[in-house]
Amino acid sequence: MFFVSPARRTLIRVQAFVEIRKIVAMPKVELTKTIEARKLNKRTLRPLTPDFVTIPFGAILEGPYEDRDWLRFQYLGEPYEAKLDRVKSAIKNIEG
Numbered sequence: 001m002f003f004v005s006p007a008r009r010t011l012i013r014v015q016a017f018v019e020i021r022k023i024v025a026m027p028k029v030e031l032t033k034t035i036e037a038r039k040l041n042k043r044t045l046r047p048l049t050p051d052f053v054t055i056p057f058g059a060i061l062e063g064p065y066e067d068r069d070w071l072r073f074q075y076l077g078e079p080y081e082a083k084l085d086r087v088k089s090a091i092k093n094i095e096g
Contacts, residue, residue, distance in 0.1 A: 026062045026063035026074070027062075027063065027064065027093070028060055028061065028062050028093075028094045029060075029061050029064055029073075029091040029092060029093055029094060030058065030059070030060055030061075030091070030092055030093075030094050031055065031056070031057050031058060031059045031061065031090050031091060032057060032090055032091065032092055033057050033089070033090035034054055034055065034056055034057050034090075035054075035055050035082050035086065035087055035090050036052035036053065036054055036055070036082065036086075037052060037053060037055055037075075037080040037081060037082035038050070038051070038052055038053070038080060038081050038082070039053060039078060039079070039080055040072070040078075040079040040080060040081055041079075042078070042079060045072070045079060047081070053080075055075055055080070055082075057090075059075060060075075060094070061073040061074070061075055061091070062074040062075070064091070066084060067081070069083065069084050069085070070082065070083065070084055071083075071084045071087045071088075
């Protein structure tokens with residue numbers, strides 16, 4: 001989503017994910033297997049390093065959403081991304 005800044009007349013990109021997170025309670029999922037994911041920069045949502053970190057089974061992931069072939073989510077308040085095809089079999093929804 002983009003909008004034009006009236007003062008500078010420039011296009012500014014707005015992260016819709018941040019706006020939605022403030023309004024709606026984020027869905028939560030639980031991991032049934034250990035997965036590997038990349039930690040993302042909070043502001044730009046780009047990978048900090050090319051290295052993957054391990055997220056243990058039983059972990060609670062908040063606000064998961066698909067972005068092409070990646071699943072992006074929050075774990076312990078930090079943004080991460082993992083390959084969608086590897087994660088789909090390792091998550092289950094938490095009701096509540």
